[in-house]
Amino acid sequence: MLKHEIKREGDVLVLRVQEENLDALTVAESRPLVDQIVDQNASKVVVDISEVKTIDSSGVAVIVSLFKRLRAVGGGIRVAGLRGQPKEIFHFLRLDQALPIFDSVEEAIRSF
């Protein structure tokens, strides 16, 4: 299970990923986590990946899955702390155009 922390900042739910690698190894069986977030009826979610140094397509798929699940119920997602290799991968896939991305959690929360 992905190491993480979930906390509330007002009406925003912040998911802090506590892994250096967000990849096929660490995201195995992450579906319950996505379910848990969606089941909390959170309409505003910030995914903080500032601790993530490496991401692969499996890690990207979890974030995209969460985005789509929340969008389907009228919610929204922000990605915070994107840098280094993950930033390059998001750029490759043009996810930096499809997802709202912010340097910090605070900026992401304020953007809702």
Next chain:
Amino acid sequence: MMMRFTACVPGRLDYRDLVGRTLSDVCRRVERDLHCPGVEWRVMSAFNEAFNNIVEHAYAHVPGDVDVTLTVEADRVVLRLTDHGQGFNFDDSGARDQPPEFDTLSEGGMGLFIIRRAMSEVFYERRQDRNFLTMIRSFDGCRETDGGSGVRC
């Protein structure tokens, strides 16, 4: 500089990281010695995606081994992964020049696209029931400042 690293490991994700740590160290050395930033994250991004594909697709039903070879040449890094699993049609597997559409993103399509974007050239070949994926990163604009290891393989 000429350097070659080879390994044969089980096609399991925990072994991906075992080999990956050494590949990462080699690529960081290349970056330092050749003043060529960006080699490590590009090669490692491609390696991780290629290894994932082998584990999840080529060896989806029958496990097997993965041969990994990283060769550092004067003007490029050549990474080759070989497996004995199921083959695939590289040209029809999302390895396009354009990124996958957001609403139809799939891990497989994303992985091959990342490989193509991260590396300068990518070749896939199936021969004698084996899959060969060769990924090349050129050192465009970089220069060697010392004699390197002096090893000639």
